[in-house]
Amino acid sequence: MSNQNGSGSDRKFKVVGTRPIRHDGLDKVTGRANYGADLALPGMLQGAILRSPHAHARIKKLDVSKALAMPGVKAIVTSADFPEIGSGGMAAGESHIDPKDLQANIMARGKVLYHGHAVAAVAASTIEQAREACKMITVDYEVLKPVMTLAQALAKDAPILHEGRKAVGVPPLPEGDTNIMMRLANAKGDVDAAFKGADVVVEGWYEASMAHQGYIEPHATVVTTRENGQAEIWCSTQGPFAVKSMVAVTLQMDPNLIRVTPSEIGGGFGGKTTIYLEPVAVLLSRKARRPVKMVMSREEVFRATGPTSGTRIWAKLGVKKDGSFVAADTRMEFEAGGFAGSPMGAASMTLYAAYNIPNFRFEGLDIVVNRPKVAAYRAPGAPNAAYALETAIDELAQKLAIDPIDLRLKNAVKEGDVASYGPKYDRIGFIECLQAAKNHPQYKAPLGKNQGRGVGAGFWFNVGLQSSATVSINDDGSAVVRTGNPDIGGSRASMAITVAEELGIPVERVRPLVGDTDTVGYCDLTGGSRVTYATGMAVIEASKNVIEHLRARAATIWGCEVDAVEWRDGQAVGTNGASNNKPLSLADIAKQMAHTGGPIIASASVNPPAAGPGFGVHLCDIEVDPETGRSTVLRYLVVQDAGKAVHPSYVEGQFQGGAAQGIGWALWEEYLFDKDGKMENPGFLDYRMPVASDLPMIDTVVVEVPNPLHPYGVRGVGETPIVPPLATVGNAVSRAIGVRMHQLPMTPPRVLDAIETKKG
Amino acid sequence: MAKVVFTGGLRTLVGAESIELEAARVVDLVAALYARYPALEGKLEGATVAIDGTLHHDARYQRLLPTSEVHFLAPIAGG
Amino acid sequence: MAKIQVQTTINGETFDYLCDGQQSLLSVLRDELGLTGTKEGCSTGDCGACSITLDGQLVPSCLVLAAEAQGREIGTVEGVSSATGLHPIQQKFLEHAALQCGVCTPGLIVATRALLLKNPNPTEAEARYYLAGNLCRCTGYDKIIKAVLDAAASMRGESA
Numbered sequence: 001m002s003n004q005n006g007s008g009s010d011r012k013f014k015v016v017g018t019r020p021i022r023h024d025g026l027d028k029v030t031g032r033a034n035y036g037a038d039l040a041l042p043g044m045l046q047g048a049i050l051r052s053p054h055a056h057a058r059i060k061k062l063d064v065s066k067a068l069a070m071p072g073v074k075a076i077v078t079s080a081d082f083p084e085i086g087s088g089g090m091a092a093g094e095s096h097i098d099p100k101d102l103q104a105n106i107m108a109r110g111k112v113l114y115h116g117h118a119v120a121a122v123a124a125s126t127i128e129q130a131r132e133a134c135k136m137i138t139v140d141y142e143v144l145k146p147v148m149t150l151a152q153a154l155a156k157d158a159p160i161l162h163e164g165r166k167a168v169g170v171p172p173l174p175e176g177d178t179n180i181m182m183r184l185a186n187a188k189g190d191v192d193a194a195f196k197g198a199d200v201v202v203e204g205w206y207e208a209s210m211a212h213q214g215y216i217e218p219h220a221t222v223v224t225t226r227e228n229g230q231a232e233i234w235c236s237t238q239g240p241f242a243v244k245s246m247v248a249v250t251l252q253m254d255p256n257l258i259r260v261t262p263s264e265i266g267g268g269f270g271g272k273t274t275i276y277l278e279p280v281a282v283l284l285s286r287k288a289r290r291p292v293k294m295v296m297s298r299e300e301v302f303r304a305t306g307p308t309s310g311t312r313i314w315a316k317l318g319v320k321k322d323g324s325f326v327a328a329d330t331r332m333e334f335e336a337g338g339f340a341g342s343p344m345g346a347a348s349m350t351l352y353a354a355y356n357i358p359n360f361r362f363e364g365l366d367i368v369v370n371r372p373k374v375a376a377y378r379a380p381g382a383p384n385a386a387y388a389l390e391t392a393i394d395e396l397a398q399k400l401a402i403d404p405i406d407l408r409l410k411n412a413v414k415e416g417d418v419a420s421y422g423p424k425y426d427r428i429g430f431i432e433c434l435q436a437a438k439n440h441p442q443y444k445a446p447l448g449k450n451q452g453r454g455v456g457a458g459f460w461f462n463v464g465l466q467s468s469a470t471v472s473i474n475d476d477g478s479a480v481v482r483t484g485n486p487d488i489g490g491s492r493a494s495m496a497i498t499v500a501e502e503l504g505i506p507v508e509r510v511r512p513l514v515g516d517t518d519t520v521g522y523c524d525l526t527g528g529s530r531v532t533y534a535t536g537m538a539v540i541e542a543s544k545n546v547i548e549h550l551r552a553r554a555a556t557i558w559g560c561e562v563d564a565v566e567w568r569d570g571q572a573v574g575t576n577g578a579s580n581n582k583p584l585s586l587a588d589i590a591k592q593m594a595h596t597g598g599p600i601i602a603s604a605s606v607n608p609p610a611a612g613p614g615f616g617v618h619l620c621d622i623e624v625d626p627e628t629g630r631s632t633v634l635r636y637l638v639v640q641d642a643g644k645a646v647h648p649s650y651v652e653g654q655f656q657g658g659a660a661q662g663i664g665w666a667l668w669e670e671y672l673f674d675k676d677g678k679m680e681n682p683g684f685l686d687y688r689m690p691v692a693s694d695l696p697m698i699d700t701v702v703v704e705v706p707n708p709l710h711p712y713g714v715r716g717v718g719e720t721p722i723v724p725p726l727a728t729v730g731n732a733v734s735r736a737i738g739v740r741m742h743q744l745p746m747t748p749p750r751v752l753d754a755i756e757t758k759k760g
Numbered sequence: 761m762a763k764v765v766f767t768g769g770l771r772t773l774v775g776a777e778s779i780e781l782e783a784a785r786v787v788d789l790v791a792a793l794y795a796r797y798p799a800l801e802g803k804l805e806g807a808t809v810a811i812d813g814t815l816h817h818d819a820r821y822q823r824l825l826p827t828s829e830v831h832f833l834a835p836i837a838g839g
Numbered sequence: 840m841a842k843i844q845v846q847t848t849i850n851g852e853t854f855d856y857l858c859d860g861q862q863s864l865l866s867v868l869r870d871e872l873g874l875t876g877t878k879e880g881c882s883t884g885d886c887g888a889c890s891i892t893l894d895g896q897l898v899p900s901c902l903v904l905a906a907e908a909q910g911r912e913i914g915t916v917e918g919v920s921s922a923t924g925l926h927p928i929q930q931k932f933l934e935h936a937a938l939q940c941g942v943c944t945p946g947l948i949v950a951t952r953a954l955l956l957k958n959p960n961p962t963e964a965e966a967r968y969y970l971a972g973n974l975c976r977c978t979g980y981d982k983i984i985k986a987v988l989d990a991a992a993s994m995r996g997e998s999a
C-alpha cells in the first residue's frame with residue numbers, strides 16, 4: 001500500500017486518514033452482532049415461499065386449500081392478497097422502479113417469468129411445516145417457451161414476456177410486441193467519416209455473463225404487525241428508508257405505518273437496494289396476527305435475487321497511428337431479467353467517459369429474458385461497458401505496438417475536458433492513476449512463459465443524494481453520531497472519524513450509531529459509493545452546528561459575546577476581550593451543560609451534488625496452464641483516486657474486494673441454465689466465487705486528488721473497483737495465451753478452445 | 761441566457777443540439793422548455809441535471825447564471 | 840416424530856437439547872440455543888460461515904446432524920474470547936481491518952483458531968488453502984490473510 005498525493009487539500013488532518021479500530025468491530029469478531037436472520041421474537045412464525053419450477057409460464061389456477069389444512073400452517077399469501085397497482089415511476093432511493101413490476105417480481109401475478117419466481121408464501125409454526133405446506137399448494141401452469149438468451153429474445157418469432165408492453169426510449173423503436181423494453185442512443189460528430197480516416201480499427205462482440213453479487217448473508221426479515229395497521233420490519237438492507245417506501249407502494253400502505261430497522265448487513269453490493277421478502281412477511285403477519293420471519297436459502301438467493309446483467313456488446317474503435325482515438329461505435333444489449341430495467345443507461349454514460357473520443361455513437365437495448373430480474377451490482381452496467389472498450393483498447397495497443405498505459409494516457413480525460421455524457425470535468429485523477437500504475441514495480445516485473453499482463457481502467461460517477469445526521473454530546477464530553485445508513489464496510493468508523501476531526505476529540509470518544517426509520521432523519525440508501533461522501537457531509541455539518549452550541553455555552557460561562565469564542569483543536573478559546581479565560585475543553589463545557597442551557601445536540605441534512613467522478617486503473621499478471629486452460633492470478637494491483645481516504649484501511653478494502661469480485665466475474669462466475677431455463681448452478685459449489693487460495697495479495701495505491709465538492713476532498717470509492725477488472729483480467733489472459741478472447745468468464749474450457757483455435 | 765445542451769433522445773425530441781433560454785432557476789427552465797417543446801413534457805422529471813459540470817440529483821430550485829450550461833442526463837444509480 | 844435428547848459441551852459448558860433426527864447442528868445452535876454468532880450462508884457446506892470445531896476438528900455445522908454432537912465438544916465463535924479479553928486472532932482481525940460486512944468473520948475466526956492450533960507457523964499459501972472453505976465476498980482476502988499471519992506471529996510470541 002502506498003499513498004500518492006495529487007496537489008493535496010491544504011487542510012492538516014488529525015484524525016482523517018488514520019486507521020482506528022472500527023467501533024462495531026468488537027461485536028463482529030465475537031459473534032454478538034445481529035444480522036438479518038439473528039432476530040427471534042416470542043411467538044414468531046416461519047415463512048417459506050413456493051417458487052415457480054418453470055422459467056416462463058402462465059398461472060392458470062392456484063389452489064391453497066390443502067396447504068391451509070396442514071399442521072402448523074397459520075397463513076398463506078398469493079398475488080391475490082396484494083393490491084392491484086398501476087404502472088408509473090417511483091423514486092426508490094437511487095433508481096426508478098415501476099411499482100407494478102416491483103410487486104410482480106415479489107409475487108408473480110398471472111405469469112411467472114423465471115425459474116424461482118415466487119408464486120405463494122406460507123407461514124407456519126416451524127420452517128419444516130411451512131415448506132411441507134408449500135408442496136401442497138397446487139398450481140396449474142401453462143408452460144411457455146422460455147427466452148433464455150439475448151439472441152432468443154431478439155429473434156423474429158421470439159415468445160414475448162410482456163404482451164402489450166411497448167418499448168420506450170429513443171426512436172426507431174420496435175413496433176408491436178417486443179422483448180426490447182428500452183432503447184437509448186446518442187452520437188457525437190461524424191462517426192462514419194472518422195472511421196474512414198482512422199489508421200487502425202478494431203471491432204468485435206464482447207460478451208459477459210450474468211453474475212451474482214454473492215453477498216454471504218442471504219436476504220432475511222422479521223416482521224411484526226399491529227391491529228392499527230402498523231408494521232415493524234427488521235431486515236438486512238442497504239436502505240431502510242427505501243424499504244419503507246417500497247413496502248408502502250407495493251402494499252399501497254400509508255408509509256407512516258411502517259417502521260424499518262436495519263439489521264447488521266452481511267454484504268449487499270447493490271443487491272440489497274431492493275426488496276423481495278418484506279411485503280410478503282407483512283401480509284403473512286397480518287393474516288396470522290403473529291410475527292413472521294423469512295430467510296432465503298442460498299438457492300433462492302441465486303434463483304430469485306440480484307444478479308447483474310449478462311451482456312453482448314459490439315464495439316468498434318478507430319485510432320490514428322500516433323494512438324489518438326478518432327471514433328467509436330457501440331451496440332450494447334443488456335439482459336434485464338424478467339422485468340424491464342437493466343443498468344444499460346448507466347453503462348451508456350460510462351462507456352466513453354474515461355477518454356476523449358471526438359466522434360462516437362452508441363445504441364443500448366434493455367431486453368427482457370426469462371432469468372431473474374437484475375438488481376444493482378456495484379457500478380451497475382459500467383463493468384460490462386468497460387469490458388468491451390478496455391479490451392478493444394488493448395487490442396489497439398497490440399496492433400500499434402504501443403504501451404497500453406501510454407495509449408490510455410494519450411486519450412485520457414482530465415480537468416476541463418468535456419465528458420462523453422455531456423458536462424465538463426472538474427478536478428479528476430485519471431492521469432494520476434495511470435501514471436501511478438505505470439510507475440508501480442509490478443508494471444516492470446518480468447513475465448515468464450505462459451504469463452501475461454493486463455491493463456484496464458474504469459470510471460464511475462459516484463452519487464450524492466440525501467443524508468442527515470445528528471450529533472449529541474454526553475455530559476462526560478463524549479459524543480454520539482446517528483445516521484440512517486447501514487454500515488456495510490466500515491462506515492461507522494468514517495462517521496466517528498469525521499466527528500472526532502471536527503470536534504477535536506479522540507475517535508474512541510465518539511460512538512457512531514445506525515438508526516431505524518423512526519429514530520433518524522431521512523437518508524438515502526447505502527449505495528452508489530455515497531455514504532462517506534454524502535452522509536459524511538451531513539456529519540460534518542452537524543458537528544459544526546454542535547460547535548456553534550459549544551461556543552455559545554463557553555460564552556455563557558465566561559460572560560462574554562459568542563464572537564469572542566473560537567473553537568480550536570477541541571477547545572473553546574477566548575479572543576478579543578475574553579482571551580484571559582482558560583480554554584475550555586469539550587469535557588469542561590459538557591460538565592456544565594445543565595447550567596448553560598441543557599443538552600447539546602445538533603442535526604444537519606444535505607442533498608449534495610453527485611460525488612465527483614472516480615477513476616481506477618488495474619494491473620493483473622496471470623499465468624495460464626496451456627494443458628488445462630486454468631488461469632492463476634500471480635499479481636494484482638488496484639490504483640484508484642479516493643479524493644481523500646478517511647479511513648485508508650477500508651478504502652483499500654473496497655479496492656481489494658471490488659477487484660476480487662471482478663476477477664471472479666472474469667474467470668469463473670456465470671449463470672448456467674438448462675434448456676428449460678432452470679438454473680443449473682444455484683450454489684457456491686458450482687457458482688464459483690473466488691476463495692482465499694484463488695487469489696494473491698491485492699496491492700493498492702490510493703491516489704488522492706481532492707474532490708472540490710467535499711470539504712475534505714472525499715470521493716466515493718466503493719464501486720469503481722469493479723469496473724476495470726473484467727477487461728484487465730481478460731487482457732492478461734489473452735496476452736498470456738497469445739490469442740484474443742472475447743467472452744467472459746474465461747473458464748478453462750473456453751481458454752483451451754481459444755488455444756486450439758490459435759493452433760488451427 | 762442559459763445554454764441547454766441535448767443528447768440522445770432529448771435531442772431527437774427537440775430537434776436541436778443546444779438552445780439558449782432565459783431562466784433564473786432550473787424549475788423555470790424546465791417550464792420554459794415544456795412550453796416551447798410540448799413533446800418534452802414530463803421527460804425531464806427525475807433527471808440528473810449537470811450545471812456547469814456539477815451533477816445534481818435534484819436540481820429543481822438550483823439557480824442559473826446567464827452563462828450557465830445545462831445538461832439533462834438519465835438518473836444516475838449505483839450499487 | 841420423537842425428539843432425540845442430546846448432551847454436549849459447547850465452549851466448555853454442558854448443554855442439553857432435544858432435536859429432530861434430521862436437524863442440523865447449525866439449526867440447534869442458532870434457533871434452539873440462541874448462539875447466533877455462527878452464521879448460515881448456504882447450508883450446503885460451501886461457505887464456511889457456520890464453521891465450528893467438533894472435538895477440535897473444523898467442520899461446517901450445517902452438515903453436522905445435531906444428534907451427532909452427543910458427548911462431543913463443540914467450539915463456536917462465542918467461546919473464542921475470554922474474560923480477560925479478545926483472542927489474539929480477533930484482535931488482529933480488528934487491527935488489520937480484515938472484515939467489512941463481518942458476516943464471514945465468526946467462521947473465519949473459528950477456522951483460523953483451528954489452523955493455528957495445528958500449524959502455528961503457516962505460510963501464506965498454507966493459510967490460503969486451509970481457509971479456502973471460508974468464503975468472504977467483501978475483502979478479497981488480502982487483509983484476512985495478513986491478520987491470520989500476524990496473529991500466528993503474535994501467538995508464537997513474535998511481533999510481526
Ligand code: FES
Nearest residue numbers: 880882884887901
Ligand atoms: S452455512 Fe454451512 S457451509 Fe455455508
Ligand code: FES
Nearest residue numbers: 939940975976977
Ligand atoms: S466481510 Fe463480508 S463476507 Fe467477509
